[in-house]
Every structure is written in structure tokens, then in C-alpha cells.
Amino acid sequence: MPRRPRHWPNLVGLIIPSLRNALYAETIQGISDVLQRHGLHLMISDSGYSLEREEALISAYLSQRPCGLILHNTTHTEAARHLLQDAGVPCVETGNLTTQPIDMAVSYSNREAGRAMADHLLSRGYRRFGFASLPVSGNERLRERRDGFFEGLRVAGIEIDPAMVLEVDEGLENGSRALAELMRRDTSVQALFLAGDVLAAGAILECTRRGLRVPEDIAIAGSDDNELMQQSVPPITTVRFPRYRIGVRSAELIVARQEEARTQSLAEDLGFEIVPRGST
Structure with missing residues (x-):
């Protein structure tokens, strides 16, 4: 993945499945906390659980020349995968652990x-x-x-x-x-x-x-x-699931990529925890 040109805007795009789902708030907060410290700005869109909608959003974001994309999904259309691979924009996938990330992945199984x-x-x-x-x-x-x-x-x-x-x-x-x-x-x-x-x-x-x-x-x-x-x-x-930490780590990887290129894909497993309570 090549280093981005310095003239690219300080924008990071985030695509989540639904803006109505409050569970994404912690991840968004983690991303935002890191990006703000580095002078980067977050754009958020929802795919409506549609791969075709996600593909259209990826294309729209790439036209804005962002310095990174974060996708809460690891399944994409072939066209979307090609768009991301050809663009050379740092990309982090979350939501599920994949052994074959497009670029980088931070999640759990x-x-x-x-x-x-x-x-x-x-x-x-x-x-x-x-x-x-x-x-x-x-x-x-x-x-x-x-x-x-x-x-x-x-x-x-x-x-x-x-x-x-x-x-x-x-x-x-x-x-x-x-x-x-x-x-x-x-x-x-x-x-x-x-x-x-x-x-x-x-x-x-x-x-x-x-x-x-x-x-x-x-x-x-x-x-x-x-x-x-x-x-x-x-x-x-x-x-x-460690939603906030996933947001933090995803943003940290995007920030780190601004300074140095990486040629190998990366997948980080942040794990999960069973929390036993009175209902079982």
C-alpha cells in the first residue's frame, strides 16, 4: 500500500451498516478521539446492510481523496474490492475477523x-x-x-x-x-x-x-x-465486544499509515468476552 500524497485532504471515511444502531457509537467515539488528536476529520455514512450501497459509498469517498477508509464489514462486492486495492488508500475492515483483509483488519471472531x-x-x-x-x-x-x-x-x-x-x-x-x-x-x-x-x-x-x-x-x-x-x-x-478499542486501533493504523507505507496486510484480533449474568 503506497504512502498517500501529502496534498490529500485530512479526511477519513467510515461506512457502517446502520446509523440507527447505537452499538456503533462507541466505535465512532474511539475513531474520533484518535483522529482529532492528529488533525484529521471523520465522515460517516451508512450502507443500509447493502453491499451495492457500500460499493457506491466507497466510490464516492474515494472521489474525495481521503487519507483513509474504515469499513464495518469484511464482505464486499468484487468491484468494491478492486476500487480499494487500486486506489492505494489505507483501509481498515472491522466487524469480523478476516484472514484476508484488503489492507488491514481490526476486529474479533x-x-x-x-x-x-x-x-x-x-x-x-x-x-x-x-x-x-x-x-x-x-x-x-x-x-x-x-x-x-x-x-x-x-x-x-x-x-x-x-x-x-x-x-x-x-x-x-x-x-x-x-x-x-x-x-x-x-x-x-x-x-x-x-x-x-x-x-x-x-x-x-x-x-x-x-x-x-x-x-x-x-x-x-x-x-x-x-x-x-x-x-x-x-x-x-x-x-x-471491545467496540471502543476497535475504533481507537483502527484510527491509529490509519494515522500510522500517513507516515510510512506497509506492503503486507495486517489483521489484529482484539477478542471478546462472555459476560455471565443472572439470565442464564
């Missing part, structure tokens, strides 16, 4: 996070499971988390019933609906992994409405560890 949650729930003695998430089409991060969860169960000799896998839209109400539907499909289900904390919080609220005890009647686990997880009754077991 969603697949390993899913496996770790399966291990946690199995260690608590649960054997009948349900899973719910936002739609995984076009969302490699959720797909990897889901598949890792299934793999973790499979190692223990448990094959999840396809009928107990549900895709819903985001929101507390849909978390409530997910719990209701999965319990309707299998009244003996013991534990649900909802790959999104808002969904998990909605499921907890539905348990309260139904008079179900958590975790005695059914265990609930989420992922992302937003504030809802700690304040829920009971507090919700979740997967914690």
Missing part, C-alpha cells in the same frame, strides 16, 4: 463468540435451544455468530432443530415476538440465544408478561452488551 456462548449455556446444563437474530442475508457478522453457536452445540452432540431458528427485525417488540414464537414451536425449550441485546431484552420483557422465571423456566442470552443488559431484571448474559 464472531464464529468463536458464537461457539463460546454455546459452551457457556451447555456448561449450565441446558440441552434444548432456540436461536433468533436479525436477518443474516448480507450480514456476515450475524451469520458467523449463528454458525459458531450451532458448531458449539454440534460438538456436544446437539443438532438444533431448524424450526427453532428464527429471523426477525430489530426492536424490543420483535424480541418479545421471537420468544413467544420459539416457545410456541417447542414448549420444552430451555435456553434462547438472541444474537442482539435489544432482542434479548424484549424476550425478558415477554417472560415477565407471561409470569415466566428467568432462568428457572427459560434462560436468555444476548450479544453486544449494551446498557440494557446490565439494567434488565434479571441482568442478561451476553457477549462483550
Whole structure:
């Protein structure tokens, strides 16, 4: 990756899947904190979970001659990959760990996070499971988390019933609906992994409405560890990702590239943490 010309603007572009998702705020803050110290400015756009939209945004950003791009995605159209490779602009991918970054990657393994949650729930003695998430089409991060969860169960000799896998839209109400539907499909289900904390919080609220005890009647686990997880009754077991540190490190790599070229790709794994709480 060649060193950028000194006359390029002091702009860094960030493309995230959704501006509505508050989870990206910590990463944005980490990026901004670093860039401000170095006199760089951040531009933010959302792709709407569309690879074609991301490609169009990449093209638009590159026309502004930025000094770097940060993409919360590791799956791209072939045209987008070629645009980035040909432009020679420092690029950091986040959101999932990839062994073949376009340039640089800073993230965690969603697949390993899913496996770790399966291990946690199995260690608590649960054997009948349900899973719910936002739609995984076009969302490699959720797909990897889901598949890792299934793999973790499979190692223990448990094959999840396809009928107990549900895709819903985001929101507390849909978390409530997910719990209701999965319990309707299998009244003996013991534990649900909802790959999104808002969904998990909605499921907890539905348990309260139904008079179900958590975790005695059914265990609930989420992922992302937003504030809802700690304040829920009971507090919700979740997967914690280092979102702020990912933002900081991504920006640090962009800044470092302004001073020196790098010829090899770089992928940094910042890991994750299972946070056991009262819901499991």
C-alpha cells in the first residue's frame, strides 16, 4: 500500500451498516478521539446492510481523496474490492475477523463468540435451544455468530432443530415476538440465544408478561452488551465486544499509515468476552 500524497485532504471515511444502531457509537467515539488528536476529520455514512450501497459509498469517498477508509464489514462486492486495492488508500475492515483483509483488519471472531456462548449455556446444563437474530442475508457478522453457536452445540452432540431458528427485525417488540414464537414451536425449550441485546431484552420483557422465571423456566442470552443488559431484571448474559478499542486501533493504523507505507496486510484480533449474568 503506497504512502498517500501529502496534498490529500485530512479526511477519513467510515461506512457502517446502520446509523440507527447505537452499538456503533462507541466505535465512532474511539475513531474520533484518535483522529482529532492528529488533525484529521471523520465522515460517516451508512450502507443500509447493502453491499451495492457500500460499493457506491466507497466510490464516492474515494472521489474525495481521503487519507483513509474504515469499513464495518469484511464482505464486499468484487468491484468494491478492486476500487480499494487500486486506489492505494489505507483501509481498515472491522466487524469480523478476516484472514484476508484488503489492507488491514481490526476486529474479533464472531464464529468463536458464537461457539463460546454455546459452551457457556451447555456448561449450565441446558440441552434444548432456540436461536433468533436479525436477518443474516448480507450480514456476515450475524451469520458467523449463528454458525459458531450451532458448531458449539454440534460438538456436544446437539443438532438444533431448524424450526427453532428464527429471523426477525430489530426492536424490543420483535424480541418479545421471537420468544413467544420459539416457545410456541417447542414448549420444552430451555435456553434462547438472541444474537442482539435489544432482542434479548424484549424476550425478558415477554417472560415477565407471561409470569415466566428467568432462568428457572427459560434462560436468555444476548450479544453486544449494551446498557440494557446490565439494567434488565434479571441482568442478561451476553457477549462483550471491545467496540471502543476497535475504533481507537483502527484510527491509529490509519494515522500510522500517513507516515510510512506497509506492503503486507495486517489483521489484529482484539477478542471478546462472555459476560455471565443472572439470565442464564
